[in-house]
Amino acid sequence: MNEDSVSAIQRKKDHIELCLTDNVNFKDKGNGFDHYDFKHYAITEVKKDKIDFTTTFLKKKINYPFLISCMTGGTTEAENINAQLAEVANEINIPMGVGSQRQALGNKDYNDSYKVIRRKAPTIPILGNIGASQIIKMNNFDLVQGIVDLIEADALVVHLNASQELVQLNGEPDFSGLLKKLEKLVKKINVPIIAKEVGAGISKEPAAKLLATGIKGIDVAGAGGTSWSGVEILRSKGTVDNLFWDWGLPTSYCIKEVFKLKKDHKFILIGSGGINNPFDAAKAFALGADIIASAKLILQVLDKNGEVGIRDLIISWFEIIRNIMFLTGSDKINKLRNKIILKEKLF
Numbered sequence: 425m426n427e428d429s430v431s432a433i434q435r436k437k438d439h440i441e442l443c444l445t446d447n448v449n450f451k452d453k454g455n456g457f458d459h460y461d462f463k464h465y466a467i468t469e470v471k472k473d474k475i476d477f478t479t480t481f482l483k484k485k486i487n488y489p490f491l492i493s494c495m496t497g498g499t500t501e502a503e504n505i506n507a508q509l510a511e512v513a514n515e516i517n518i519p520m521g522v523g524s525q526r527q528a529l530g531n532k533d534y535n536d537s538y539k540v541i542r543r544k545a546p547t548i549p550i551l552g553n554i555g556a557s558q559i560i561k562m563n564n565f566d567l568v569q570g571i572v573d574l575i576e577a578d579a580l581v582v583h584l585n586a587s588q589e590l591v592q593l594n595g596e597p598d599f600s601g602l603l604k605k606l607e608k609l610v611k612k613i614n615v616p617i618i619a620k621e622v623g624a625g626i627s628k629e630p631a632a633k634l635l636a637t638g639i640k641g642i643d644v645a646g647a648g649g650t651s652w653s654g655v656e657i658l659r660s661k662g663t664v665d666n667l668f669w670d671w672g673l674p675t676s677y678c679i680k681e682v683f684k685l686k687k688d689h690k691f692i693l694i695g696s697g698g699i700n701n702p703f704d705a706a707k708a709f710a711l712g713a714d715i716i717a718s719a720k721l722i723l724q725v726l727d728k729n730g731e732v733g734i735r736d737l738i739i740s741w742f743e744i745i746r747n748i749m750f751l752t753g754s755d756k757i758n759k760l761r762n763k764i765i766l767k768e769k770l771f
């Protein structure tokens with residue numbers, strides 16, 4: 425194993441550890457959902473027990489519009505985490521993302537840490553994952569198709585992590601040529617491509633440019649939850665500038681803006697970035713998300729309460745969302761749209 429692989433493995437371990445032990449949330453910036461309140465609907469006729477959350481995602485039926493966001497792979501610890509996440513995702517029939525598969529590009533050492541997901545969850549939608557900084561260096565995409573095949577992925581996520589690369593020691597803050605590469609990637613890979621941030625958000629203009637490449641989904645992964653520049657600042661032990669800890673556009677803003685593109689484009693809008701409670705989740709649907717996703721919270725719940733903890737958390741969230749739907753007169757999840765109002769307009 426070369427020095428690069430050793431440091432990449434250590435980095436993955438640090439990520440998990442820091443997300444479990446340190447406060448890596450945004451410091452002074454929220455996801456923006458607290459600026460909204462629900463529009464109570466006094467004459468609701470919704471039969472709350474009739475609300476059905478099943479939907480289709482990447483051509484597969486899922487029980488809840490909730491995605492376990494891309495987190496890990498490429499280490500022995502990751503195999504254990506992915507196995508547990510896949511088991512619970514399979515049990516409640518929800519989709520799951522794998523962490524960056526950079527390590528598996530042409531290297532079989534930790535293939536099991538990714539393959540375990542499909543083994544434990546044979547039928548759910550699974551999302552592969554690779555960084556934009558890897559894609560732009562490639563002349564052909566055979567290795568990328570390889571990582572898709574490895575987990576029989578239903579889609580491939582390309583993560584855009586400019587602020588993380590910027591502050592990361594030995595990061596690669598160079599995305600030149602990205603859109604052209606994405607256009608080629610879309611044509612070569614046999615599953616849909618989804619573009620995703622990692623916590624700094626995707627707004628309307630970049631989303632429109634990304635959609636023009638032919639990608640089929642946007643995961644806004646906005647600011648207000650886990651700060652990935654924060655994680656890298658901690659990893660650097662104070663040797664890099666921490667002015668960028670809170671860099672990024674809040675999740676609620678990104679969903680609201682990117683949703684406007686639905687008028688002209690057909691794509692999946694994933695709402696994520698600091699969605700850590702069912703009220704924020706419902707507000708994400710209200711602003712236009714088709715499906716929501718969480719990362720760090722899921723990892724922390726797994727660590728504390730195991731697979732049962734994750735199952736109970738997701739089911740209880742959707743029971744609360746059911747109540748919110750009753751009180752706002754929304755009999756389907758997409759009827760939640762616009763059922764929120766900026767608090768400042770209430771007074």
Ligand SMILES: Cc1cc2nc3c(=O)[nH]c(=O)nc-3n(C[C@H](O)[C@H](O)[C@H](O)COP(=O)(O)O)c2cc1C
Pocket residue numbers: 439440443493494495496522523524553581583620621622623645648649650696697698699717718719720721723
């Ligand atoms: C431990 C951990 C590792 C992560 N690794 C990846 C990754 O490899 N690829 C990726 O696209 N996102 C990765 N993320 C980012 C998440 O998918 C997500 O976009 C981000 O953490 C914001 O969501 P949150 O506030 O719910 O944590 C990781 C998140 C966590 C917590």
